[in-house]
Amino acid sequence: MNRIPKRTLVFGVLCLLFIFALFLRASTAIIVEDLMADLAVPAASLGLMSAGFFYAYAAAQIPVGMLSDRIGVRFTVFCFGLLGVAGTLLFAFSQSIGMATWARIITGAGTAGIWIPALKYLSTEYRPEEFATLTSIINAIGCLGLLFSTYPMAVMVELIGWRYSFVLPGLILLLFTILAWFLMKPRPEQEIKAGKEITDDPKVHQEAAVTASGIAGKQFWKYSFFWPFAIWAFLVYGVLFSFTGLWGASYLQDSFNISRETAGTHLMFISIGMICGGLFWGILSDRYLRARRPVLLIGTAGMLLTWIALASFTNYPGPILTSLLYFAIGIFSITFLINIGCAKELFPMEIAGTAMGTVNAGMFIGVAVFQGVSGYLLDYFMESRSAFLAFRAIFILYIVSIAIALLMVFLMPESFPGRIKKPASP
Numbered sequence: 194m195n196r197i198p199k200r201t202l203v204f205g206v207l208c209l210l211f212i213f214a215l216f217l218r219a220s221t222a223i224i225v226e227d228l229m230a231d232l233a234v235p236a237a238s239l240g241l242m243s244a245g246f247f248y249a250y251a252a253a254q255i256p257v258g259m260l261s262d263r264i265g266v267r268f269t270v271f272c273f274g275l276l277g278v279a280g281t282l283l284f285a286f287s288q289s290i291g292m293a294t295w296a297r298i299i300t301g302a303g304t305a306g307i308w309i310p311a312l313k314y315l316s317t318e319y320r321p322e323e324f325a326t327l328t329s330i331i332n333a334i335g336c337l338g339l340l341f342s343t344y345p346m347a348v349m350v351e352l353i354g355w356r357y358s359f360v361l362p363g364l365i366l367l368l369f370t371i372l373a374w375f376l377m378k379p380r381p382e383q384e385i386k387a388g389k390e391i392t393d394d395p396k397v398h399q400e401a402a403v404t405a406s407g408i409a410g411k412q413f414w415k416y417s418f419f420w421p422f423a424i425w426a427f428l429v430y431g432v433l434f435s436f437t438g439l440w441g442a443s444y445l446q447d448s449f450n451i452s453r454e455t456a457g458t459h460l461m462f463i464s465i466g467m468i469c470g471g472l473f474w475g476i477l478s479d480r481y482l483r484a485r486r487p488v489l490l491i492g493t494a495g496m497l498l499t500w501i502a503l504a505s506f507t508n509y510p511g512p513i514l515t516s517l518l519y520f521a522i523g524i525f526s527i528t529f530l531i532n533i534g535c536a537k538e539l540f541p542m543e544i545a546g547t548a549m550g551t552v553n554a555g556m557f558i559g560v561a562v563f564q565g566v567s568g569y570l571l572d573y574f575m576e577s578r579s580a581f582l583a584f585r586a587i588f589i590l591y592i593v594s595i596a597i598a599l600l601m602v603f604l605m606p607e608s609f610p611g612r613i614k615k616p617a618s619p
Contacts, residue, residue: 200318204327206373207311208334210274213366214304215338216346217281218246219438220362221297223346223457224355226443231355234290236575240568242294243439244561249301251557257306258550261313267377273306274370281363285356301557309550316537324537328530329475336471336527339437339464347457418539421604423555425489426532428598429496431559432591433526435567437463438560440587441519447580449509462516466523474528484609485535486602492528493599499525500595504588507581529556538608566590 221228221243228239253273260269280299287293315327349358436444441463442456451459470492478488499521509515533549540548567587574583 203314203318203373203377204331206369206376207270207307207314208331209369210270210307210366210373211311211331211335212338212341213362213369214277214307215335216342216362217277217300217304217338217359217366218250218342218434219339220342220346220359222437222439222442222460223342223453224350224358225439226446226453227350227355228293232287232290232293235572237568237572238290240439240564240571242290242297244564244568245294246297246301247434247557247561247564249298250305251554251561253302253305254309254550254554254557255547256550257309258313258547258553260306261310261550262547266310266314267374269306269310270377271370271374273303274366274373275303276306277303278363278367278370279303281359281366285359285363305557309553312533312537312549323479324534326475326479328534329471329473332527332530333468333471336464336467339467340461343442343461343464344454344457347453351453418606419536421601422532422535423552425493425598425601425605426529426552426556427559427562428594428601429493429526429532429559430529430556431561431563432496432500432594433522433529434560435563436522436591439564440567440571440584444584445509445515447575448584451509455512459512459515459519462519463523466520466525467527468523470524470527471530473524474531478531478609484607485531485538486605486607488531489528489602489605490599492525492531493595493602495521495525497592497595497599500588500591504585504592535605535608539606563590563594 225239228234228242229236234242257269257273277300280296280301280303284293284296284300287296311331312328315324315331319327346358349361437460441460442453445451445456445459446453474488474492478485482488499518503518510518533552536548536552567590570586570590571580571583574580574586
């Protein structure tokens with residue numbers, strides 16, 4: 194019987210860790226009403242609490258990228274994984290909004306140490322032309338965490354309460370973090386060799402947009418071609434997870450008097466869309482289009498049309514259409530994976546983790562900003578008018594933001610290996 198390659202086992206445990214990272218990121222959406230009642234806070238305070246997770250996640254991205262580049266994936270994943278466990282358990286036993294906010298900040302910082310190290314691992318262990326497909330696979334598996342945070346989470350909360358619904362995943366995250374530590378057991382000379390085997394490929398160097406000699410890790414953001422990708426990530430991811438991670442269920446509950454379980458079922462279709470879209474877009478980009486920009490263009494245009502459709506309804510559109518629209522949010526928004534891959538392809542291997550971490554930081558700053566602003570809009574309009582009009586204002590914010598993101602696509606250079614044209618220096 195053939196042994197499973199070590200890199201496949203490591204890839205598998207990184208996928209498992211990412212499942213829980215995404216679960217912890219989005220699971221508060223299903224308990225909004227419980228938190229407001231249990232902690233006695235308005236929507237704006239809850240929005241700021243939730244935003245704390247994403248600010249911390251964003252702040253950790255550049256250090257995580259640098260640590261992944263310099264000390265390796267194993268130590269980065271282990272240390273940040275333990276931090277995520279601590280934050281999750283603290284949140285489960287929080288008795289005030291202040292304590293809950295600090296718990297979410299710690300959880301955000303901790304779970305930040307999984308995705309970028311995973312991408313760094315893929316960069317060193319697999320060939321460049323496989324990157325988008327493998328990134329799509331790990332994200333598709335990880336999106337099971339988003340799926341579990343919807344209807345299954347609603348059922349679990351009903352059965353054991355929201356607090357113990359965080360204790361259980363916290364303990365499982367601890368087990369997988371320890372497993373990752375013992376499974377990797379890297380030897381430094383092997384890690385260096387694995388990276389060298391890829392980065393010394395003459396074809397890879399010929400296709401690179403920027404060489405290591407021409408750009409320092411601390412200076413890559415000075416290149417103008419970097420910013421359309423960063424701004425796009427800020428807007429698209431900010432919209433996606435301000436809705437998926439906080440307001441997606443309460444929108445249906447407050448606007449149309451939908452039950453928690455039904456809202457959770459609809460929210461689950463965003464996760465299903467992300468799983469399907471993650472696999473589809475990566476394969477389409479790598480194997481058929483052999484390009485990145487067309488995928489980002491299609492995805493962004495699809496997002497814009499979806500949010501326009503949602504903003505146009507004045508009554509509950511029914512279970513089928515609602516689920517289809519939530520599915521569309523997921524399948525079009527998941528093109529952010531391709532955007533992250535572009536950052537990896539436009540910069541040399543030596544700073545790939547830092548470059549991807551910076552783009553990822555912009556994504557989570559976007560979520561924090563959008564959650565805070567949307568929470569303010571919700572409080573303002575609910576106090577003077579109604580929940581329906583409050584969410585209509587939020588959707589207008591989303592539409593304008595995605596329209597700007599669509600403009601950013603036209604400013605992006607193509608980054609697919611073999612089709613890169615070296616961008617101008619700053």
